[in-house]
Structure formats: structure tokens, C-alpha cells
Amino acid sequence: MATMMEILPVWDEKNKLALLEGAKKAACVATNAAMFFFFPAWVFGDQSWFPADPVWVHITITMLCELDSMDRLNEKILLRTAGTTIGAVSGCVMNMAGLTDVQRLVIIIIWITTLGFIEKKDPARSYTWTIATVTFGICTYLGRMGKFMTPWKRWFSIVLGTLVSCFYLLLLPYLGVLPKVIVRDELGETAKKAWSGCVVMLEDAIENSGDAEAGKRLSEKQISVHTLFTKYPALWKQYKYARNWINLQPKKALPMDSLQALLKGPLFDLFLSTSAAARMLHRTGQSPAKNGCAALRVEMHTVGSGIASVVAAVATKNASNDVRLSCMQDLEKMIAALEEAAKQLGGMPHLRQAMLAACLIDTAKVIMHIKDAIGDVQGSLVKDKLGTDALTARCTKLLKDLKQVETSAVAA
Secondary structure, three states, rough: OOHHHHHOOOOOOHHHHHHHHHHHHHHHHHHHHHHHHHHHHHHHHHOOOOOOOOHHHHHHHHHHHHOOHHHHHHHHHHHHHHHHHHHHHHHHOOOOOOOOHHHHHHHHHHHHHHHHHHHOOOOOHHHHHHHHHHHHHHHHHHOOOOOOOHHHHHHHHHHHHHHHHHHHHHHHHHHOOOOOOOOOOOOHHHHHHHHHHHHHHHHHHHHHHOOHHHHHHHHHHHHHOOOOOHHHHHHHHHHHHOOOOOOOOOOOOOHHHHHHHHOOOHHHHHHHHHHHHHHHHHHHHHHHHOOOOOHHHHHHHHHHOOOHHHHHHOOOOOOHHHHHHHHHHHHHHHHHHHHHEEEEEEOOOOHHHHHHHHHHHHHHHHHHHHHHHOOOOOOOOOOOOOOHHHHHHHHHHHHHHHHHHHHHHHOO
16 A cells, blocks of 8 residues: 555655645644534534534644654643643533632632642643643633533543544554654664764774865764754653653653663763764874774774664564564674774774774674663574673673773873
8 A cells, every 4th residue: 555655746855744744734624624514513513412612623633733743742632631621620610600700710819820830840741731721711711601511612622633633643654654753763763873973974084084075074974963962852852751641650661761871871972982083083194004994994884884773673662583683693793893893903003092992892882782772582692601692792802802902002
């Protein structure tokens, strides 16, 4: 079955996505309009058991369609529905028979003060309390004008708008009919681009040492990779909030915790070391043959070729054993490449030795983190006599050797 992206004519990718976002919003709005135009009054009319106001449905659809990922949509649905429910229930109190306007005014002062206090103390969920305040006001004033079904009508209108939005923004993407934007995938892409960027910087600095254009590329790549590290916390917040009930379960373990830890720790350390090493190598102005880094560049390229597959395994929820086994095999190839790269450090100037050793150490730490994240896979590794798998043993030995090289070079 062809997807919408395949049906569209050949066009710029960003324009395709923008057009699809507009089409999804139009589909949601048109569905609401069709229900209002063509459904008989007994379905959603004022005399129905399920009255809905098309204006409130339209507003809900519009607010939900502006979100750029399914994760943010989940978060917004929860916040908006909770706020509407709180506002509608408290609005019912204002419609009780026998209440005077003075009593209503006292209730308004006390209740809005309470909502404002909670909103200020709970900024992470402030949207809920804002919507509760809006809904409470609507229910109060319309109820005061004799429209006593307002709380129920307001609540059901929000729910109906949410259901319409969920069909086009959650269900169809989940079924593959429309493109699916999930923060988990964006986090995975961020990790891939960051790690690949680090390798590219080092390779370019070695291959084109002293070249002015290479210097410009190096600066651009450093900026782009650094931008990835500054933006991912916002993505992580979206992912986390959508899966722990908007931070009501902050200690809940999440599938992508290891990916976030990779970006926050080993991968960022790798960026710092490769940036410094790339700058140093580029400024020497020596060709790979003269600076002794030609063979090392080849091994780093081997490491870079496996980045996409190993990061994909970490960024996949409940990855199959076959995927994890394949990842382990790629990690073994990466470690073999690092072992060969470490052999090239001998004979280099001490400063170059120290900086390149730091890059290899941080790369090995990234590999170890990924190995721990995907867990042990039965049959993927041969156990040694101490019960420690071969990959961990090789990484530990490599890290020890590289640390000795770095320490000796710094001391010299």
C-alpha cells in the first residue's frame, strides 16, 4: 500500500512535510465541519445526550494540530483533557440552585486564587491549570445565563475534537498511512549525526590538514554537532513527559534512558576530544603520510561505517535478538578497528599521541555504553574463563593501553 509520501509528486522534502501537515489539519477541520453540517440534530445537537459545540471542537483540533510530534500530542491531550475536566466539574458547582451572585463571586475568588497558585508552583503542567481556568469561566458565565448543560457540553466538545485529531494524527500514522514523527526516532537520529559528525571532523582534519576550505568545513561541522547537543534536551523532555504521565512518575524507567545517557555522557565527551584533536591536526598543515595518521584515518572510517546500525539498535524499543546480535557484531568490528588505530600512535609526537589517544578512549567508552545498553545476547560472544564476555575484555584492555599512552605522552 503506497504511503502519502510516495503518492505526492517529486518535491522538496520540507515542502512535502509542510503540505502533509496542512492536509492533516484540513482533514481534521473538515471532519468537524461535516459533522456539524450534515449530522442530524439528535446526534450532537443541544437536545442530544452528547451535545457538542463545533466552535469548541474546532478550537481543540486547531490547538492539537500545531504539535510537531506524536509525543507532544500525547502530552497536550493529557494536559488539555485534565484541565477541561477540572474546569467543567468546578463549573458544575457554580450552576447549583440557590447560589447567589455574591456567593458565586466568593467561590470565584477562592478557586481562581487556588488555580493560579498551583499553576505558579507547577510550571511543567501549567497548561492544565490554564485550561481549567478558561473552562471554569465558560461554565460559570454561560450557566449564569441559563445554559446549564454547558459543563457537559464543553467537556464532550473537547473530547470529540481530541478523538477527531487522534484519528488523523495518531491512528493513521501508526498504521503507516501517514508519516510517523516520534521523538524516539529523532533522538536516535541526533545520536547518529553527532557521532558521525565527530568521525567526519577527525577524518577531514587528517586528510586535508592545512587546507583553508577544510578549516571552514571543520568550523561548520563543530557548530552543527554542538547544536545537536544543545537541542536534544528539549526532545528528551517531550519523550519523557509523554511516557511518565507528564512527570507524575519521574522515577519511572524509560526504554530510551540509555540513549539519553549516551548523548549526555560518552558521546558529548567524544565530541570535545575529537573537536580539539581535529583542530590540532588541521593546524599542523601536514599530509596524512607526513603526520603518520593515514592508517589511523582508515580505521576511524571503519568505525564510522557502523554508526548507523549500532545506534539504531539502542534507539529501537524492544529490539529483537537478531538486531542486537547484529549490533554486537558491528561493535566487535569497531573495537578491532580501534585496536588497529591504537597501534598507529607509536612514533607520533607526544602532543598528537595524547590527543588522538583521548579520541580513541572516548570512542571505546561510547562502544562500551552501547554494549551495556543493548544487553548480552546469547551466542553473540565467546565467554572467557572468568565469565566476562570477550568484547568487554577487549574494551577494558584497549582502554588501559590507551590510557597509558595518553599518560606517558602528557608526562613527556
